[in-house]
Amino acid sequence: MSSHEYKTHSLMIDDLVIADEKLTDLIKEIADQYLKNDRAWVVGFSGGKDSTVILSLIFQALTTLTKKQLSKNVYVVCSDTLVETPVVVGLVREVLNSVQISANAKGIPLVTQMVVPDTNNTFWSNLLGKGYPAPTKGFRWCTERMKIKPVTAFIQETVSKHGEVIVALGSRKEESSARSASIDKHSIKGSVLARHSSLSNAFTYMPIENWTADDVWQYLLGAPTPWGSDNDQLFEMYKDSNQGECPLVVDTKSQSCGNSRFGCWTCTVVTKDRALHGLIESGEEWMRPLLTFRNEMHFSSQPENKSKYRNFKRRSGRIDVQTIFEPGVGRTNELDYDEEGNVKYVPGPYWLKIRKEWLEKLLYIEKCIRDEGRSIELITRDELRVIRQEWINDPNEPDVNDSLPSIYSKIYPDDDIAWQKNDLGFFDDDGMQVISKVAHSNNVSSDLLKKVINLEIEVSGLGNRRGITNKLESILKQDWGSMEEVLDRRIQANNEVLEFKEKRDKFQSMLEEYGS
Numbered sequence: 001m002s003s004h005e006y007k008t009h010s011l012m013i014d015d016l017v018i019a020d021e022k023l024t025d026l027i028k029e030i031a032d033q034y035l036k037n038d039r040a041w042v043v044g045f046s047g048g049k050d051s052t053v054i055l056s057l058i059f060q061a062l063t064t065l066t067k068k069q070l071s072k073n074v075y076v077v078c079s080d081t082l083v084e085t086p087v088v089v090g091l092v093r094e095v096l097n098s099v100q101i102s103a104n105a106k107g108i109p110l111v112t113q114m115v116v117p118d119t120n121n122t123f124w125s126n127l128l129g130k131g132y133p134a135p136t137k138g139f140r141w142c143t144e145r146m147k148i149k150p151v152t153a154f155i156q157e158t159v160s161k162h163g164e165v166i167v168a169l170g171s172r173k174e175e176s177s178a179r180s181a182s183i184d185k186h187s188i189k190g191s192v193l194a195r196h197s198s199l200s201n202a203f204t205y206m207p208i209e210n211w212t213a214d215d216v217w218q219y220l221l222g223a224p225t226p227w228g229s230d231n232d233q234l235f236e237m238y239k240d241s242n243q244g245e246c247p248l249v250v251d252t253k254s255q256s257c258g259n260s261r262f263g264c265w266t267c268t269v270v271t272k273d274r275a276l277h278g279l280i281e282s283g284e285e286w287m288r289p290l291l292t293f294r295n296e297m298h299f300s301s302q303p304e305n306k307s308k309y310r311n312f313k314r315r316s317g318r319i320d321v322q323t324i325f326e327p328g329v330g331r332t333n334e335l336d337y338d339e340e341g342n343v344k345y346v347p348g349p350y351w352l353k354i355r356k357e358w359l360e361k362l363l364y365i366e367k368c369i370r371d372e373g374r375s376i377e378l379i380t381r382d383e384l385r386v387i388r389q390e391w392i393n394d395p396n397e398p399d400v401n402d403s404l405p406s407i408y409s410k411i412y413p414d415d416d417i418a419w420q421k422n423d424l425g426f427f428d429d430d431g432m433q434v435i436s437k438v439a440h441s442n443n444v445s446s447d448l449l450k451k452v453i454n455l456e457i458e459v460s461g462l463g464n465r466r467g468i469t470n471k472l473e474s475i476l477k478q479d480w481g482s483m484e485e486v487l488d489r490r491i492q493a494n495n496e497v498l499e500f501k502e503k504r505d506k507f508q509s510m511l512e513e514y515g516s
Contacts, residue, residue, distance in 0.1 A: 131349025317478025
């Protein structure tokens with residue numbers, strides 16, 4: 001491609017008018033805002049078209065300033081969820097590297113920073129580790145953990161160092177009526193800045209809020225970037241997917257992935273990932289296994305499939321049965337039943353066997369892609385360590401066989417990971433037979449017995465065994481046994497409550513009748 005209308009970025013800036021504003025005036029406005037005070041600057045960069053425009057404009061504005069005027073850093077922060085669409089995250093890293101090299105060469109105090117979620121809060125640590133269900137519109141647990149928190153932490157750290165911060169974003173009013181309303185709501189009269197919706201001492205700056213999508217592409221394709229490359233690859237990626245970008249998100253009210261945008265390849269909020277599908281149809285065939293894996297996760301989130309994939313108990317160890325809801329009254333004590341006469345309940349985490357199967361599939365896909373010569377890591381080794389501990393300490397199905405290392409070695413037999421030694425009770429076949437026999441003879445759950453044994457191992461040797469009684473009581477309060485056994489007990493208890501209530505009401509009526 002690379003048939004730019006303008007030979008250099010500066011020539012385009014000098015000549016172009018976008019959204020009824022000369023770009024020379026916009027560049028001057030950005031430079032003036034930079035010089036106005038000591039507030040630190042953070043540029044939100046996602047790698048998409050809008051944030052690329054913002055980064056380009058700010059980079060260009062900084063080139064117009066003298067060395068003495070360039071007195072403070074501009075931080076370009078990008079949030080990598082660790083499950084970004086591979087071609088996107090690859091492009092982002094290339095751009096950030098080019099920007100940093102050019103900024104260093106020009107003496108511009110610009111610092112690129114990729115932030116990632118805490119290992120305990122990644123997609124796989126939660127889904128494969130804890131068994132969290134695939135995100136849905138009603139339970140989108142991923143955005144705050146994986147996108148908002150890392151960026152917020154970076155901004156807050158910057159605020160603590162500099163007092164106040166300006167966050168430059170590529171938000172545009174044309175994107176949606178909700179986005180337009182949000183921009184207007186937080187605007188400051190007489191200022192190009194707006195109040196941040198959730199962070200104190202933070203302001204947002206959105207220089208292209210009035211641009212259209214056509215304006216964005218006119219700018220991006222009109223000339224080389226100010227750091228010396230072009231946006232051809234970005235354009236091709238959009239053309240292949242025919243979708244929008246997944247913006248950098250800094251608050252829970254802003255929409256992120258899950259709306260046919262570039263973002264996480266694991267996103268199950270939408271029924272069909274058109275962006276990923278479009279990239280595959282445009283030649284990125286190697287990503288098809290990712291789409292297949294993503295589709296299976298989405299399949300598991302459908303109401304009719306939940307019982308196959310998910311435990312009937314919550315992570316609390318209890319079955320969350322549903323009771324009848326009466327308008328104006330709320331939830332009653334009376335159990336709610338479906339059309340087939342079964343008690344309704346809220347499914348818990350994925351079964352451990354499902355998580356094991358999915359981890360093996362994920363590692364196999366990663367291995368196959370690597371064998372084709374692509375450098376890729378679908379799941380980090382630190383995540384594997386976290387997942388292993390989650391499985392071992394699972395509240396419902398503790399992995400007594402410590403199976404994750406063997407799953408990994410099955411796919412990567414030559415890769416030796418230094419796994420942390422665990423002292424909790426891992427039971428061999430003979431041990432499991434003894435536990436099953438004792439549990440059967442005493443009419444208790446073998447899982448319950450294993451939990452109690454592990455608790456004793458956990459506190460054995462400690463001089464202070466304080467808290468063991470509470471822990472033991474917590475274990476005993478969990479719903480042990482099959483779903484049928486637990487629900488039978490719940491139904492019996494519920495019937496006893498209703499029977500007592502009926503007798504109480506009847507007795508109350510008799511007293512009232514006698515009193516009258």
